[in-house]
Amino acid sequence: MSLVNLYVDGEWIPAADGERFAVENPADVTETVNEYAKGGTSDAERAVEAASEAQPDWESTPAPERGSILRDAAATLEDKKDVLTERLTHEEGKTLSEADPEVQRAIDIFYYYAEKAFDDGGTRKNPSGGRTSLYTVREPLGVAGLITPWNYPIAIPAWKIAPALATGNTVVLKPASNAPGAAAAIVRALEDAGIPDGVINFVPGSGSDVGEVLTTHETVDLVSFTGSSDVGHHVYEQATEDTKRAQAEMGGKNPALVTANADLERAVEAVGAGAFGVTGQACTACSRAIVHTDLYDEFVERIVEYAESIDVGPGLDDPGMGPHVTQSELDSTLDYVDVGVSEGSTLETGGERLEDDDLSDGYFVSPAVFTEVDPETRLFQEEIFGPVLAVTEVKDFDEGVEVANDSQYGLSASIITDDLEEAHAFVDRSECGVVKINEKTTGLDLHVPFGGVKDSSTNTHREQGDAGMDFFTQTKTVYLNT
Incomplete structure (x- = not known):
């Protein structure tokens, strides 16, 4: 058993109030697997501020350089795949045969968006007249608040974090408290890959404290949530009150x-x-x-x-x-x-x-x-x-x-x-x-859009593939008269 602290502005630090929580082995609750610092409101605010300060420099970092960091992080995860698979099983409970492909999926997602970063550009259009050049550019929105569930504790954080970073956004991640170890491993891999301070922040904690900050803080520009329908609708309503871009992927039957x-x-x-x-x-x-x-x-x-x-x-x-x-x-x-x-x-x-x-x-x-x-x-x-x-x-x-x-x-x-x-x-x-x-309802390819309708989704933006890049960017149209 070890203690995993918060990661804020490039440092692993305890929670401001010193709170911690333990994660038990669901196959044997007499065994404590890990302890984690439990972030509160002030920790989340500090993380948001760090992400905001780091965002302009990260946005100005050439996209291929951002992709290189994602690629190095993927390689680190790959080197530690067996350890991560066992850790995921230990905390979340799924079998090794189920945990192994999930870890591989996270690795593949980081490799995929590392290459997609090279395509993070715009399009050229034919103007209606004159000597005007007409084109578009894609820009990051800013600070992304990511709230992820426990049931796919490495794959879902990966498919939110990777496109957010590839497109020049900075991130504050709130993983579910039931199994946050795999998400912490992603953050460590990014740290080892040389990601600048403040670009990725990791703050486990309650929805009423950390989640509330991520959905309401004026400096957070977009929110991506995966979890239950009741919570998802609440997150979406809060986030969009001040016109944040938001998506919520929720339940299914x-x-x-x-x-x-x-x-x-x-x-x-x-x-x-x-x-x-x-x-x-x-x-x-x-x-x-x-x-x-x-x-x-x-x-x-x-x-x-x-x-x-x-x-x-x-x-x-x-x-x-x-x-x-x-x-x-x-x-x-x-x-x-x-x-x-x-x-x-x-x-x-x-x-x-x-x-x-x-x-x-x-x-x-x-x-x-x-x-x-x-x-x-x-x-x-x-x-x-x-x-x-x-x-x-x-x-x-x-x-x-x-x-x-x-x-x-x-x-x-x-x-x-x-x-x-x-x-x-x-x-x-x-x-x-x-x-x-003629296939089971579960199982998804990483390069195609994923999302639902009705109460399964806010149906605003899809995740994964090009759709993942689209959610984390906005388009600017440029007229250049020569």
Whole structure:
């Protein structure tokens, strides 16, 4: 166990009031993994001021030089990949096989935006007359306040930090307190790469203190948030009161439509991996399987077998599924299991707290499958953020699309079908930001836009790829009369 301080203006410092918090191993809560300085309002304000002072020089740094720092940071992360993978598992709980590709994703994101920094320019246009040159330039907005969640504790900070820095913004990062170690590793890698003081700042702490400063401080120019819908809407409303640019990516209740033309084996694999991977703790997790009546019974039989075959255990042992991240997340899942039973859905398997042998001190639950789930129920409508799958029967494709769209959320959706016409129709009619055909709802490429609609997103700006660069920049149009 070690103490990780705040990183403000190029220094690792304790919180002004000396407060700290501990992070426990979710697979064994008797073990404290790390301690962290807990930032407060004054710490966040100091970080914002440091970022503001550093921003003009960072903006004037040639973009290829900024990219070089990102590239060196990526190389450092790559050198420490095995250590970071184990640290992520230790704090957040996901299996080593799930943590490893997440760390690799963060590395790839930094390499990607290191190269994109070379393209951080504008466009030349043909003028309407005269000898005028007409072109655009892209400029950073200034200080970026980034608020990131615990469920992807290195990938999500990476896909916010890297484009922000590549485009000349400075950053104050508030990671989730459940698993901040991976984000701290990004900051250390940037420090080792020679990033100037004040350009990146790391302030773990509460939303009511640190988060409040990042959304309301007059010197913060833009805010990017990932987390729950309730908090996301609050962050967005606060940030935009004084016209900050803001984006919030939030929850999901993601469906997989299994049509009569589906390959059943593929359907079970896609739904099972999407529902129970990373313990269901993903905004893109599949929590609703909507199945054509012709395949319903056999699908239920096979998905139950799939769930029961998953080995649950400590992430460091690399089982099929790890623990929940906290007691409150575990309690929420168990509560929803009770809700499902009370609403009349059939619990086919799972949904039990696992406390045998080496699981007794962790936040373990068995993967749950409910059938005969009515679309009007809470189990069908509300985000659970745990390994709970609701299976609903539909009579045809049109009903399946209608049921899939019957949600306040609209993040990711999948269709399993061998009918190309059905696939195209689903793409056209699905009310979501990400559509997948014959794939699980989870898993994203880093170079394409990501975001949702409805209550899954403020739907103002997308993340990742070129869209990530767009969010962190503004366009200036230039007329040059020679």
